[in-house]
Amino acid sequence: MASTTSAPEEAPHSKRLPGDLAIWIFILAEMLAFAVFFSAYAFARAGNAEMFNLYQQTLNRNAGALNTLLLITGSWFVVLAVQAAHRDDNKGVSRNVALGILCGAAFLAVKVFEYAEKFGAGISLSTNTFYMxxxxxxxxxxxxxxLGMVILTAIWLQARKGAYTSQNSHGLESGAAYWHMVDLLWIILFPLVYVMR
Amino acid sequence: MQYKSQAVAKPYFIAAIGLFVGQILFGLILGAQYVLGDFLFPAIPFNVARMVHTNLLIVWLLFGFMGGAYFMIPEEAETELFSPKLALLMFWIFLVAGAATIVGYLAVPYATLAELTGNDLLETMGREFLEQPLPTKIGIVVVALVFLFNITMTVLKGKKTAIATVLLIGLWGLAVFFLFSFYNPVNVVLDKFFWWWTVHLWVEGVWELILGSFLAFVLIKTTGVDREVIEKWLYVIVTLTLITGLIGMGHHYFWIGTPEYWQWWGSIFSALEPIPFFAMTVFAFNMVNRRRREHPNRAAVLWALGVGVMAFLGAGVWGFLHTLAPVNYYTHGSQITAAHGHMSFYGAYAMLVMMMISYAMPILNGKAANSNKSQVVEMWAFWLMTIAMVFITLFLTAAGILQVWLQRVSDSPLPFMVVQEKIAIFYWAREISGVFFLIGLILYITSFFIGGDKKETA
Amino acid sequence: MMNALKNPANRAWVVLIIATLITWYLGEVGAAGTAAIVAMLVIAFIKGRLVILDFMELRNAPTMWRMLLEGWLILVSSLILLAYWISLK
Incomplete structure (x- = not known):
């Protein structure tokens, strides 16, 4: 399905998991948690589709889509940061990580406005199952x-000291993998909660 | 023994094992009362025996945790304990307070005890697991704070390792969440809501940090695997524990008058609580398989692996069995809960303390490991107790399933006491398993007196 | 421009942006029902796979890890599809 991209530009190297094994175990556990949550949503909806469809209309789809764009772009900056580290481009690492953090901050800002609107309308966890x-x-x-932004900030502080090079990009790759997971989860969450009916 | 002050751990360990024996004896009395209602009545009524059984469990585990911390912290921080004298003083205060409390439970009716100990000044008594009279509760806080002060000061003047830090977070959490035992709102919903802040956040929160830390410590010592590798695992386990454990508390909020969303939050997050336990199992076996040396103390390694497996089974699998709200709707407060309680406390915490004792005791007696003969007996005790506990759990689970079916699911539900009669056979089987557990425990104690040069252990 | 597209991360970014806009557009025109649901799930699946392969850079990772992540995506999409299929019955 994703045939839009072909082999990466660098020469193929031996198979390698970027980042640390421990962070991947952690990522898997997190993804399992969200998988359970997504399925719970979908199956709870199946028993009450009309109500879910009705209240889904009240969500701010534009904000959701904008947030998707922000996270994708934030993720892209972080990939560029990893690539910069592999080129030993120190400035590139810290600049791109900083841009990634900015995208995350913008995401949070949009979300806060969205929440303010909903909570202002008196909506709470107990309003109904959809809003819950x-x-x-x-x-x-x-x-x-x-959490992703905290990790990226820690990485940014290290990056400014020139900690990540082509020889040592383990920490950067680990943090990047976590940040991409945050992106991946939203990519499912946005159509599921905001659009699909 | 690398540091002289580690020796203060020894009385703590001995007291822990002594109280453990008491807990099991009262467990057997309780088990008998399930089938012979008037057994030992009126000398030891059921409610008193139950209170003694559960309170002794908590107290002996606390003794074990403190002893373990006193043994581990100097070695991790690479410095002598801040004040060994203070540690010994606290030991006696805690032991006397604990013993006095148990005597109080047994000697006078609970209501009289409440009156005598000033429960009117600040009402804290009468709640499951937190039955202790006010002076005892205050004593626990004082002992805990002095203990924390002692080990925190030790860490501050020495090396700060990840394992020690996790232990400190766990122990501080233990102290902080115990404060909720003093908060007793009149509103029954709020009362239960915050009661869990002590009970759940202990066993499914901060205690798991203590578990992870002790396990990591013993694995480093016995396998020789690099500290960095073990610490990385510890970070992952701790984070997963906190995420699933904190919100997983919702599985206690299903039917106590809290908003409905807790049924979702509680179900989803507590369904994930087995993950950190599974990670711990993988961690223990992985490290032992990658060991760089054969540690002479094979019994301690066996306990470490046992903790991994039994904590996952008891806390993880048996917890998951009845944690989803639609299932719990039927199983709440049945013998299934009792089954889960038994195996998780044994698998996660009783075995943990015994692992620590198994590793530390020979060293405290001036040798790397006990004699081969002694270790063989200890391993027999391990298997006997563990298998007995598996049977206790299986019989209680069977009793629980039958109970839920006859009393709650069935189209023509039977009254509670009628059902209790019908499942009596499982209670008998559980009681017999309990006797085997006691034999295992006696064997365990015997192992301390076998072989070796020094025999003054108990 | 063509040079920039040689970088798989850049290509993935372009596709992800376009795909997001398509999903948003489908929402705007009020698309609903079987075809819309399948289309959106397929788009989400493609997007997820791009993130896994080109952002997380698992294209050249050991097969087990690629399978774990892609398997997650397949599992989640299938469960959602199943639940929506039930709701349409």
Missing amino acids: FYISLTFFHFMHVI
Whole structure:
């Protein structure tokens, strides 16, 4: 399906998992958690599709789409940062990580406006099952964006000291993998909660 | 023994094992009362025996944790304990307070005890697991704070390793969440809500950090695997524990008057609670397989692997069995809960303390490991206790399933006491398994007196 | 421009942006029902796979890890599809 891209430009090297094994175990556990949450949403909806469809219309789809663009772009900057590290381009690493953090901050800002509107309208976890899921899922993800930004900030501080090079990019790759996971989760979450009906 | 002050751990370990024996004896009395209602009545009524059984469990585990921390912290921080004298003083205070509390439970009716100990001043008594009289509760806080002060100061003046830090977070959490035992709102919903902040956040939160830290410590010592590798695993386990454990607390909020969303939050996050336990199992076996040396103390390694497996089974699998709200709707407060409680406490915490004792005790007695003969007996004790506990759990699970079926799911539900009679056969089987557990425990104690040069252990 | 597109990350970014806009557009015109659901799930699947292969850079990772992540994507999409299929019945 994803035949839009071909082999990467560098010469093919031996098979290697970027980043640390421990972070991947962690990523898998997180993804399992979201898989359970996504399925719970989908199956809870199946029992009450009309209600879910009705309240889905009240969500701010533009904000959701904008946030998707922000996370994708944030992820892209972080890939560029990893590539810069592989080229030993120190400035490139810190600049791109900083841009990634900015995208995350913009995501949070959009989300806060969205929440302010919903909570201002008196919507809470107890309003109905749809809003319960909408708030729980997006808030759980929100916390992950924050954690991702904390990790990226730690990496940025290291990057400014020139910690990441073609010889040593393990830490950067680990943080990048986590940040991409945050992106990946939103890519499922956005159509599921905001659009599909 | 690398540091002289580690020796203060020894009385703590001995007291832990002594109270453990008491806990098991009262467990056997309780088990008998399930089938012979008036056994030992009125000398030891069921409610008193139950209170003694559970309170002794908590107290002996706390003794084990403190002993383990006193043994581990000097070695991790690479410095003597801040004050060994303070540690010994606290030991006696804690032991006397604990013993006095148990005597109080047994000697006077609970209501009289409440009156005598000033429960009118600040009402904290009467809640499951937190039955302790006010002076005991205050004593626990004082002992815990002095203990924390002692080990925190030790870490501050020495090396700060990840393993020690995780232990400190766990122990501080233990102290902080115990404060909720003093908060007793009149509103029953709020009362239960915050009661879990002590009970759940202990066993499914901060205690798991202590578990991870002790396990990592013993694995480093016995396998010789690099500290960095073990620390990385520890970070992953700790984070997963906190995420699943904190929100997983929702599985206690299903039917106590809290908003409905807790049924979703509780179900989803607590369904993930087995993950950190699974990670711990993988961690323990992985490290032992990658070991760089054969440690002479094979019994300690066996306990470490046992903790990994039994914690996953008891806490992880048996917890998952009844954690989803639609299932828990039927199983709540049945013998399935009792089955889960038994195997998880044994698998996660009783075995953990025994692992620590198994590793530390020979060293405290001036040798790397016990004699081969002694270790063989200890390993027999390991298997006997563990298998007995598996049977206790299986019989209680069977009793629980039958109970839920006859009393709750069935089209023509039977009354509670009628059902209890019908499942009595499983209670008998559980009681017999309990006797085997006691034999295992006696064997375990015997192992301390076999072979070797020094025999003054107990 | 063509040079920039030689970088798989850049190509993935372009596709991801376009795909997001398509999903957004489908929402704007009120697309609903079987065809819309399948289309959006397929788009989400393609996007997820691009993130896994080109952002997480698992294209050249050991097969097990690629399978784990892609398997997650397949599992989640299938479960969602199943649940929506039930809701349409």
